[in-house]
Amino acid sequence: MSALVGALATASPASAAITVNTNTDCDAQCIVLYFNTGYAGSHTAIHSSTPDGGEGIYNLADYTFLSGGKGQGQGLKNNAASAKARIWSIDSSVTIYYNSGYSGPCDKFRRTEYPAAWQLSNTYNENASVYFRNTAVSQNCADFG
Numbered sequence: 001m002s003a004l005v006g007a008l009a010t011a012s013p014a015s016a017a018i019t020v021n022t023n024t025d026c027d028a029q030c031i032v033l034y035f036n037t038g039y040a041g042s043h044t045a046i047h048s049s050t051p052d053g054g055e056g057i058y059n060l061a062d063y064t065f066l067s068g069g070k071g072q073g074q075g076l077k078n079n080a081a082s083a084k085a086r087i088w089s090i091d092s093s094v095t096i097y098y099n100s101g102y103s104g105p106c107d108k109f110r111r112t113e114y115p116a117a118w119q120l121s122n123t124y125n126e127n128a129s130v131y132f133r134n135t136a137v138s139q140n141c142a143d144f145g
Contacts (some may be wrong), residue, residue, distance in 0.1 A: 029047070032045045100129050106123065
């Protein structure tokens with residue numbers, strides 16, 4: 001519980017509608033980052049409760065892998081190897097960026113309700129920010145969906 005409280009206490013870079021925990025059973029839009037390839041090791045789920053999107057975590061440096069397993073307690077920034085997402089609609093997406101501030105190469109999750117990346121492409125162990133959108137904006141991203 002203290003790891004979760006610590007992660008939420010440092011959540012100032014995230015929007016108020018963003019929550020971070022270990023719950024992989026998303027009833028809303030979310031992305032789960034895993035420490036290892038193949039959805040293995042420790043994980044952290046980032047949930048968005050705003051259907052309009054337009055929110056995210058500008059810099060993942062203040063967050064850690066929360067669940068049990070290899071990588072627990074390690075920084076979330078630049079350590080994710082795979083991811084699963086839950087998308088509300090075909091016009092929604094969640095994007096993992098190489099750089100803080102939602103820039104650089106990226107991996108985008110969209111088009112299907114449960115897109116997944118067994119291994120991240122452009123942000124494998126180089127992930128620095130995450131952003132939820134209400135439209136599938138065209139970008140130079142690896143597309144998972």
